[in-house]
Amino acid sequence: MTTTYVIDGAEVTDLESFWTVIGEAVNGPGGYFGRNLDALADCLGGGMGTPDDGDFVVEWRDHELSRRALGREETVRQLGLRARRAHPDNRAEILDQLARARAGAGPTVFDWIVAVFEEHAPGRLRLL
Incomplete structure (x- = not known):
């Protein structure tokens, strides 16, 4: 069941x-x-x-x-949190996702x- x-x-x-x-x-x-x-x-x-x-x-x-x-608002908030604690090697990708989210794009x-x-x-x- x-x-x-x-x-x-x-x-x-x-x-x-x-x-x-x-x-x-x-x-x-x-x-x-x-x-x-x-x-x-x-x-x-x-x-x-x-x-x-x-x-x-x-x-x-x-x-x-x-x-x-x-x-979108929560996505921007979460990506901002991720960017602050991300390893420097990953930060650029997260910041790109953040910029896209701020522009209304992406998941x-x-x-x-x-x-x-x-x-x-x-x-x-x-x-x-």
Whole structure:
């Protein structure tokens, strides 16, 4: 039987709140299910609260609210944070992404999250 985890899009107001909401959806109050995109990918692979057989879906209800909250403004904020802590060898690429985001181009934080699901758990994210 498929296990369904529910994300309430109204509770996702920025990337940090997304980590809280998905962690609690999968693992209950205070639960963890990643705090960055790489960790999310690892968690989607199993062993972090989802069924061992991988039979689960995540329903992201009212996802359009999250799409707006994780849109261009949040993307600019997150890329700014990345640029400040990036290794000097990677900073130029991140600054280029930041400039593109400021210009209204490129993927948003919402797009990043959806892409991780598509790559590491295809078919397991339902946007409602």
